[in-house]
Amino acid sequence: MLELYLLRHGIAAEREEYSEDALRPLTGEGKRKTKQVAQQLFDLGLRFDLILTSPLVRARQTADILKAIGLSSQLEESTYLTPEGNIYSWLSWLEEWQNKGGNNLALVGHEPNLGEWTEILVWGEAKGNLLVKKAGVIGVKIPETGSPVGRSLLFWLTPPKFLL
Template sequence: MTDLYLIRHGIAAEHGTYQNDDERPLTKEGDRKTRKVADRLKELELEFDVILTSPLIRARQTAEILKAAGLSQQLEECAALAPSGNIHDWVNWYNHWKTKPSKALALVGHQPDLGHWAELLLWGEYRDCLIVKKAGVIGISLSSEGSPIGQSQLFWLTPPKFLIA
């Protein structure tokens, strides 16, 4: 089994403050809190074989903070993690990737997409119940056999306040 960590980007500039929403960066507070979360994940001895990130700047900045904290040596952009991205595109990537020896994978993206992806992985359908807070984490064990959709198990759901308290 592979442990998958779905991590939402940190606090970003308000909607409407940038002409192109894709360019909204992390705020100073978002950067600070995300660094604290990354440091706590490192203290918990987490390590990711790879961090995949949405191409949007706020997610990319979050992923770079995770990498700088020593959580992974490898960072890759993944278009499927952009808002309204298609989980099936990521599943195709994952099915190829999982043939390599691996332990853990991090995906940095956006809400509601990460919540929806978690629901699909766990239950095979959207239920609009799971919310990933900014810089929050959902941990899911992916099935090693067949598609991970509807066959995975939740092992961790935490907002950032429990990681940086």
């Protein structure tokens, strides 16, 4: 089974401070806490074949921190992970990536997408009941064959306070 880790970006600047939401960076506290979470994940032995991130500044900065800590040497941006992203479009990408031998994948993105995507993968539909805190982590095991929708296994839901 593929291990998929969904990570929400760290604490970012307030919306009012930026003319475009996509430009909001991590705050100093956001960078610090994200580094601590990344270090804990590294210390727990997590490694990713690829970190796939939203191109929005706060998500990309979070992904850069994960890479710098050593969680993966591979990082790519994907519009699938923007707030407007669609899981069903992303699933085609995932199938191709799995066929190339990928086993451990990290997605860095936004709420409510990450919680909803997890619900779709595990229960087959989004109910809006899973919340991923900033710098929080969800782990989902994806079946090797067939559609993962409603067939995946939630094995990890951790708010950042348990990793600091």
